[in-house]
Amino acid sequence: MKSGTSFIQNVLGNNREELAQHAISFAGEKWRDQVAAVQDLIAHGGPQQPPLDPDGAWRTLVAGINSTPGTVVVSMEFLAPRATCKIEIIRDSLEGQLEVVLTGRDLARNIAAMWLESVQNGSAVTWDDYLGAVRSEDPTSPVARNFWNHQGLAAIARRWSDAVGPDHFTLMTVPPKGAPSNLLWERFAQVLQLDPAAFELNVRANRSIGLATALTLRHLNEILGRDGTPAAEHRFYDLLVKHLLTKRGLVSRQGEPTLGVDQRWVIKRGAAEVDQLRKQGHRVIGDLDELLPQPVRGVHPDQVSVHQQLDAAMEGLARMTQIGMEREDKHRQRLRRRKKQRNA
Structure with a gap:
């Protein structure tokens, strides 16, 4: 997660015809098929879980992969933190030669990301509390457990390599900030033995939100959770807040301060992770x-003014008001059409 996966997925999804010329397919009719399949795998088939449904999303995706000639690519970041029993299900489900590629980015950039x-997904945890939990690595802390499950590169790499064999496992590093924008794709194309220049890279970017927006969303999540139900568990939160408000609205805001990370323990902990990967x-x-962390330029949330947060909040309010107006207009148009049809 947060290691260039969206970019790679968008390139693969937007270049299906070019890939087909090299006998390479991107699994599923659309990427959401992969998401549904992995979610199905996460919820079924493990110890004390219901069995995988033969007609469920995972088995359906696997059947499509196994019946497709050539190379089939699956790219879904929720696969990375899976336990060994789930990795073995994946390994044993797929026919032919399985190659696993794990993408990883340095710890400093990924803590911020x-x-x-997490804020876009409904969390009301402050930055300082989040940092403290990550530093603690306390498995009883939901924040720490979730972070290290997704970002403990050495542990993830060891688990997958042990399950599929070291000859079938590759770790691909994300280039540092300032590197050519196409370098990540060039590296993945190397895995597929493709000419990277033959593919269109003008794809939708998975842009990050600014710090003022993040603080505004965190406050919103806090308010939504006052009834005792976490924000993310509210009906339609994912649609209305994460996608319509944030990813299709506030993410485009310009000139916001960015979140800085320069804590010494982050540099030290990231270096220890790299040392372990070298040993493996x-x-x-x-x-x-x-993967050696470098300080991420930016500011602490306390340095973001109330005025900057108010600007983000007002843009968010305007965004949701516009969406409401558009939906109301469409609703009224439908009512008018139905009325005309009844009167015809």
Whole structure:
């Protein structure tokens, strides 16, 4: 998660015809098929879980993969933190040669990215509390457990490599900030033995929100949770807040301050993770040194003014008002059409 996956997925999804010329397919009719399949796998088939449905999303995706000639690519970041029993289900479900590629990015950038993502997913945890939980690595803390499940690269790499064999596992590092924008795709194309220049890379970016927007969303999540129900569990939160308000609205705001990360413990902990990866000796595309954390330029949330947060809140209010107006207009148009049909 937060290691260039959306970019790779968008390139694969937007270049299906070009991939087909090389006998390569991107699994499913649309990427959401992969999401549904992995969610099905997460919820079924493990210890004390109901069995996988033969007609469920996972088995359906697998059947399509196994019946497709050539190479089939699955890219879904929720696969990374799976336990060994689930990795074995994946391994044993798929026919032919299985190759696993794990993408990873340095700890400093990912701590910031994961907090910003958590806020978009309904969290009301403050930045300082989030940092403290990540630093503690306390498995009883939901924040710490979720973070390290998704970002403990050495543990994830070891689990997958052990299950599929070191000859079938590759760790691909995300280039540092300032590297050419096409370098990540060039690395993945190397895995597929493709000419990277033959593919269209002008795809939708998965942009991050600014810090003023993040603080506004966190406050919104806090308010929504006052009834005792976490914000993310409210009906339509994902649609209305994460997608319509944030990803299709506030993410486009310009000139916001960015979240900074320069804590010494982050640098030290990231270096320890890289040391462990070196000892494990995985095949690497890129350079493990790119996983050594560097300070992320930006500010602390306390340095974001109330005025900056108010601007973000008002833009959010305007965004949702516009959506409401558009939906009301469409609703009234439907009513008028029905009335005309009844009177005809």
